[in-house]
Amino acid sequence: xxxxxxxxxxxxxxxxxxxxxxxxxxxxxxxxxxxxxxxxxxxxxxxxxxxxxxxxxxxxxxxxxxxxxxxxxxxxxxxxxxxxxxxxxxxxxxxxxxxxxxxxxxxxxxxxxxxxxxxxxxxxxxxxxxxxxxxxxxxxxxxxxxxxxxxxxxxxxxxxxxxxxxxxxxxxxxxxxxxxxxxxxxxxxxxxxxxxxxxxxxxxxxxxxxxxxxxxxxxxxxxxxxxxxxxxxxxxxxxxxxxxxxxxxxxxxxxxxxxxxxxxxxxxxxxxxxxxxxxxxxxxxxxxxxxxxxxxxxxxxxxxxxxxxxxxxxxxxxxxxxxx
Amino acid sequence: xxxxxxxxxxxxxxxxxxxxxxxxxxxxxxxxxxxxxxxxxxxxxxxxxxxxxxxxxxxxxxxxxxxxxxxxxxxxxxxxxxxxxxxxxxxxxxxxxxx
Numbered sequence: 535x536x537x538x539x540x541x542x543x544x545x546x547x548x549x550x551x552x553x554x555x556x557x558x559x560x561x562x563x564x565x566x567x568x569x570x571x572x573x574x575x576x577x578x579x580x581x582x583x584x585x586x587x588x589x590x591x592x593x594x595x596x597x598x599x600x601x602x603x604x605x606x607x608x609x610x611x612x613x614x615x616x617x618x619x620x621x622x623x624x625x626x627x628x629x630x631x632x633x634x635x636x637x638x639x640x641x642x643x644x645x646x647x648x649x650x651x652x653x654x655x656x657x658x659x660x661x662x663x664x665x666x667x668x669x670x671x672x673x674x675x676x677x678x679x680x681x682x683x684x685x686x687x688x689x690x691x692x693x694x695x696x697x698x699x700x701x702x703x704x705x706x707x708x709x710x711x712x713x714x715x716x717x718x719x720x721x722x723x724x725x726x727x728x729x730x731x732x733x734x735x736x737x738x739x740x741x742x743x744x745x746x747x748x749x750x751x752x753x754x755x756x757x758x759x760x761x762x763x764x765x766x767x768x769x770x771x772x773x774x775x776x777x778x779x780x781x782x783x784x785x786x787x788x789x790x791x792x793x794x795x796x797x798x799x800x801x802x803x804x805x806x807x808x809x810x811x812x813x814x815x816x817x818x819x820x821x822x823x824x825x826x827x828x829x830x831x832x833x834x835x836x837x838x839x840x841x842x843x844x845x846x847x848x849x850x851x852x853x854x855x856x857x858x
Numbered sequence: 859x860x861x862x863x864x865x866x867x868x869x870x871x872x873x874x875x876x877x878x879x880x881x882x883x884x885x886x887x888x889x890x891x892x893x894x895x896x897x898x899x900x901x902x903x904x905x906x907x908x909x910x911x912x913x914x915x916x917x918x919x920x921x922x923x924x925x926x927x928x929x930x931x932x933x934x935x936x937x938x939x940x941x942x943x944x945x946x947x948x949x950x951x952x953x954x955x956x957x
Contacts, residue, residue: 774909786930
């Protein structure tokens, strides 16, 4: 049961006084897009959370696809041994996205309330992020279930309930800008891997699925960049945090190398999917490290406005921003 | 030019300051990097640890003109090993400048 607000009578009066906008909503012919400049949207243009949520919903609806249809379109007997491993790895990797999204929803809301009364624009940007996380979570469910269902019908080694639960461990909390930057970079790694895999596989149904998932990851990356940029634009979150995460990925033996690193950190707290991708003989390893690095530089530019074009430059910039 | 002992003391002081722990607490007990993160009120995770190393490196460069590349080490590494790596790199740079 909802509580009655103290100014309920005023609210009702205002509602009656407000002119009806239209009896039916006008059809939405405007192109769907991600609102890239959230700080400006809230601060300068006076857009509200309802406005931004409507844009999120429109884009989400315009991009909907059916897992059942795409999985059914794969001709199982034409999937090669190497391609099966792509499917198996992707399914396990995608299991770790739900805890990431669950955490984002909680973290964004907590952070939003921390700014309420101090900076309304930042609070709105964070609430827009937490609100959007439901679409991210739902879209990632498409990825997880499609690959795991395919791996199952292909007769691959099953994921035990124990592994499933292990991969659902919630990531530890961190600074919000770092979190968003890390998620943007993770989507870059995923998108490049899927694009590479889509080029390599021969079976058309699987190729289409990988392309679709890769396109989703690019869209998610763009959203994370927009939220991170909004925080930096507000002046409340220092750009050094975005560069710290960049250094973590780009440094020698950094996260961008994934499970191919000489030494992968053992974690008790959560499962990091790129640490767990297993390459086997005869499998096409989705490296394309240079492509991932280029996209990370591009993301950094969009988030912070600062241009770097090598790992060394990213490190130097981070050191400069950190100070003594 | 600082001698080895002076360099060691400088690095220990700076790093402890940024970790918000006493030099004795960090280096006396030879804590692992994971233990430092756990004990430090300023640190949440390895990114904070990286930043403490970065600030130490920046201080070395600013005050003594020595540029030390940041170490990328596993969290079970004891701080004595990190200190050793820092010292070796700092001394190598000092010698290079002197030559």
